[in-house]
Amino acid sequence: MSRTGLFHSVFGRVTLSALLVSLLSTFALFLVVRQIVDGDGRAMLAREVDTDLAGLADIYVSGGYEELRARIADRFAVQREDDERVWYLLADADGHPVAGNLDRWPAIAPEVSEARFVALSNGERMFARATRLGPDARLVVGRSDYRGQALLARLAVAFATAGALIAMLSLVAGHFAARRLRARVESVNATFAAVRAGHIAARAPGAGDNDELTELAANTNTMLDQVERLIEAQRAVSDQTAHEIRTPLMHLDTRILKAMVATDDKMLLRTLDQSRGEIREVVRLLDSLLDIAGTQAMRGDLRGLAEISLSDIAENLADLYGASAEDLGIGFHARITPGIMFRADSMQMMRLMSNLLDNGFKYVPSGGTVSLELSPGPRIVVEDDGPGIPLTDRQRIFERYVRLDGAPDGGHGLGLSLALAIAERHELSLHVEDAAPGARFVVQPEDGP
Numbered sequence: 001m002s003r004t005g006l007f008h009s010v011f012g013r014v015t016l017s018a019l020l021v022s023l024l025s026t027f028a029l030f031l032v033v034r035q036i037v038d039g040d041g042r043a044m045l046a047r048e049v050d051t052d053l054a055g056l057a058d059i060y061v062s063g064g065y066e067e068l069r070a071r072i073a074d075r076f077a078v079q080r081e082d083d084e085r086v087w088y089l090l091a092d093a094d095g096h097p098v099a100g101n102l103d104r105w106p107a108i109a110p111e112v113s114e115a116r117f118v119a120l121s122n123g124e125r126m127f128a129r130a131t132r133l134g135p136d137a138r139l140v141v142g143r144s145d146y147r148g149q150a151l152l153a154r155l156a157v158a159f160a161t162a163g164a165l166i167a168m169l170s171l172v173a174g175h176f177a178a179r180r181l182r183a184r185v186e187s188v189n190a191t192f193a194a195v196r197a198g199h200i201a202a203r204a205p206g207a208g209d210n211d212e213l214t215e216l217a218a219n220t221n222t223m224l225d226q227v228e229r230l231i232e233a234q235r236a237v238s239d240q241t242a243h244e245i246r247t248p249l250m251h252l253d254t255r256i257l258k259a260m261v262a263t264d265d266k267m268l269l270r271t272l273d274q275s276r277g278e279i280r281e282v283v284r285l286l287d288s289l290l291d292i293a294g295t296q297a298m299r300g301d302l303r304g305l306a307e308i309s310l311s312d313i314a315e316n317l318a319d320l321y322g323a324s325a326e327d328l329g330i331g332f333h334a335r336i337t338p339g340i341m342f343r344a345d346s347m348q349m350m351r352l353m354s355n356l357l358d359n360g361f362k363y364v365p366s367g368g369t370v371s372l373e374l375s376p377g378p379r380i381v382v383e384d385d386g387p388g389i390p391l392t393d394r395q396r397i398f399e400r401y402v403r404l405d406g407a408p409d410g411g412h413g414l415g416l417s418l419a420l421a422i423a424e425r426h427e428l429s430l431h432v433e434d435a436a437p438g439a440r441f442v443v444q445p446e447d448g449p
Contacts, residue, residue: 015174022170030159041148045127053141069099087142110138184213308346314374329366336374352422355415360384380443
């Protein structure tokens with residue numbers, strides 16, 4: 001059974017969907033946590049900056065300009081343990097630096113005590129608040145965000161690692177779950193394939209959890225039971241119909257025979273004899289149709305088959321047709337490999353080969369040649385050097401009642417149909433090739449070249 005690709009498989013798509021959902025969920029959670037952490041970090045920086053700014057503002061009010069400059073210088077002398085950087089800028093009313101470590105006034109409005117993140121000229125980022133201390137003084141206090149950025153970086157690494165683990169676990173869990181589900185679905189598909197090949201007794205295994213697939217297997221088996229009952233009923237009706245038709249025909253043939261015995265009228269005898277021949281043709285047609293239908297119904301059914309010697313069957317047919325070929329002026333050649341055994345119905349395999357040989361002898365004129373070849377496989381080849389079969393008709397000739405233009409009189413066009421049905425019942429294929437000149441019929445295993 002062929003396997004579909006990952007993206008064409010329902011189970012593959014479900015596994016990939018579960019993987020995608022897990023990754024998106026992890027990413028969404030990361031964004032939420034990042035937003036919370038970033039907000040908390042900003043609030044902490046704001047409290048620290050506001051506290052420092054308030055203290056410096058009190059110093060300005062109580063000590064004036066020079067005291068404020070001294071206290072700012074003191075803050076630079078203190079080494080922070082967290083390696084965070086601090087920025088100060090005391091400026092006059094026009095924004096010219098008076099004290100601090102910033103060389104110019106950042107884009108922050110002191111009139112409204114604005115607070116926000118600001119990018120410095122060297123690319124660093126600080127969180128700062130500005131305020132106006134008096135008519136001739138304004139102050140900016142800022143803090144770096146190293147701790148927050150480092151925490152966000154660690155969170156990114158942690159979530160990336162967690163996402164990779166979740167993805168791997170999702171793939172592993174999805175793979176095993178999908179494989180188990182696939183196996184159960186494929187068992188049902190294999191059952192249908194077996195039934196389609198003729199194994200009507202095949203049933204889907206019902207083991208598994210009490211779920212939808214178990215119900216599917218149960219419904220499949222119920223349906224196949226019903227199909228098998230219908231086939232058996234149809235076979236019984238066909239057999240009964242054949243019996244009911246054949247019996248009155250044979251009775252009619254017997255009455256005609258009695259009428260022929262009771263009369264000396266030559267014209268009547270000739271008419272009655274023609275009628276008997278037509279009755280026998282109808283009986284043969286009916287038997288052929290029943291043989292085809294019965295053989296097709298048993299396709300793939302190995303019950304009743306046994307190991308037989310195809311070589312012996314072919315040898316017997318070669319002897320029989322060799323004698324007939326001499327009378328018809330047709331050359332006959334047989335190349336039979338000895339000891340070829342095959343599990344089959346011996347009468348049907350004999351019928352298969354004889355139908356192919358009959359077809360060859362029918363179309364080969366006097367002086368032509370017919371050959372029979374049996375080789376391991378088994379591979380049966382019947383070849384003739386007659387007019388051959390057009391390419392457009394090489395499939396059609398195996399249909400019922402098909403007789404090509406120019407076919408000799410007699411027959412109903414059922415011989416090749418029966419041969420094909422017998423081949424398929426034994427899991428063999430039958431096709432025709434161009435023998436240049438003539439036709440070559442080849443019977444070989446269905447999975448053969």
